Amino acid sequence: MxxxxxxxxxxxxxxxLKSYILRITASIADAEDILQDTYIKALEKLxxxxxxxxxxxxxxxxASNLAKDNLRAQKRWVENVTDITKxxxxxxxxxxxxxMNIRQTSPQGQFEVKEHIAFCFTCIxxxxxxxxxxxxxxxxxxxxxxxxxxxxxxxxxxxxxxxxHTGRSKMINIFEGRCALINKEGxxxxxxxxxxxxxxxQNTQHEIMKIEMAKEAEKGDKEHLFDLRMSILKEIDPFKSxxxxxxxxxxxxxRQVMEKYSEKKSV
Amino acid sequence: xxTTEIKQTNGKATTERTTFSRTTSVSIEIKADPSIIWALxxxxxxxPRWNSTxxxxxxxxxxxxxxxxxSTLDAKRTFKLKVKEWEPEKRLAWGDGMGNRVYTLExxxxxxxxxxxxxxxxxxxxxxxxxxxxxxxxxxxxFAKDLKKESETIMNSK
Numbered sequence: 001m002x003x004x005x006x007x008x009x010x011x012x013x014x015x016x017l018k019s020y021i022l023r024i025t026a027s028i029a030d031a032e033d034i035l036q037d038t039y040i041k042a043l044e045k046l047x048x049x050x051x052x053x054x055x056x057x058x059x060x061x062x063a064s065n066l067a068k069d070n071l072r073a074q075k076r077w078v079e080n081v082t083d084i085t086k087x088x089x090x091x092x093x094x095x096x097x098x099x100m101n102i103r104q105t106s107p108q109g110q111f112e113v114k115e116h117i118a119f120c121f122t123c124i125x126x127x128x129x130x131x132x133x134x135x136x137x138x139x140x141x142x143x144x145x146x147x148x149x150x151x152x153x154x155x156x157x158x159x160x161x162x163x164x165h166t167g168r169s170k171m172i173n174i175f176e177g178r179c180a181l182i183n184k185e186g187x188x189x190x191x192x193x194x195x196x197x198x199x200x201x202q203n204t205q206h207e208i209m210k211i212e213m214a215k216e217a218e219k220g221d222k223e224h225l226f227d228l229r230m231s232i233l234k235e236i237d238p239f240k241s242x243x244x245x246x247x248x249x250x251x252x253x254x255r256q257v258m259e260k261y262s263e264k265k266s267v
Numbered sequence: 268x269x270t271t272e273i274k275q276t277n278g279k280a281t282t283e284r285t286t287f288s289r290t291t292s293v294s295i296e297i298k299a300d301p302s303i304i305w306a307l308x309x310x311x312x313x314x315p316r317w318n319s320t321x322x323x324x325x326x327x328x329x330x331x332x333x334x335x336x337x338s339t340l341d342a343k344r345t346f347k348l349k350v351k352e353w354e355p356e357k358r359l360a361w362g363d364g365m366g367n368r369v370y371t372l373e374x375x376x377x378x379x380x381x382x383x384x385x386x387x388x389x390x391x392x393x394x395x396x397x398x399x400x401x402x403x404x405x406x407x408x409x410f411a412k413d414l415k416k417e418s419e420t421i422m423n424s425k
Contacts, residue, residue, distance in 0.1 A: 166313060
């Protein structure tokens, strides 16, 4: 493959690659650094690329290896991350002031419930073991096949299936227990509460009922609800969406809170 | 009884009693890669998700580590157990002063896995409390059934 063709093809993969790394590291700076390192490494090794896999698979392999070595990717959060970070946000006046400023001034400062659902999944997925988190994103969001994930993560087909199944089961259980969008008894209403703050003129319930997952909730098919949640993530580019500025601000806040939380726990 | 003496793989538990010990065993054929079965057997926190006989396991299932296990056999009791053997995809054993539980994975002639679970309890004072210890048979059969179901579900997933 020529450098020129590689550059052209790299450009087409940049969006998914960058969002994948962001969702693994929860850090804008690390996503940008790893993306750049992936480009440099791929270009250096271009002569060894024998097209046994697609270029997309090869680039995700390089990026995954870099991400696995990244300390922020390695850090595991807790299932109730959104409770911890909400409490921190409520006592952090500047966080809301800055969020309101983004909401009012940025063209990418809208608040949408769907975008918050994707953001929430990113945060909670960091409570899974790293391998399970990587497999879930690769399969359910970036639509790689099991055999391709096997190549990307340099593991066996059986272990990819194990990581996918256990990761998926855990995430289904967590959301079933927490998310008020799919379970009336769920304790977390954060997306509704934030919609009330950022979109005070909207009827939040009306907005929620526009979301397929919320509409389907009463049927109680947990697997289907998880698939619908994943389809929301597939639609959203966290760097380019209408709500990206607000959600990235929120993600940076959550990461900083969780880093402090981990430090406290380890003392 | 050694694991090789067990011929049946029908998931039915058998118990042998002597004056000073009791040994329960179960064996079942599982159509899954041994790495999946091993991963399920060694991930402590994940047990309650797939295994209906285990309420919780705290700690790390690794050689020399101590785990705290709660089971449906005696809901009020927490068993403090040490991991004594740990040979990936082949053999795992944990136990305390009263007895040992051994999990063995063997390859069957048709390429599947024979899962064998064996527990021997006993000692010099065993006759004094033998009647107070409930039968393990049903729990062992359920354990093997749950492991087979979960392993094969994962193996057959797309």
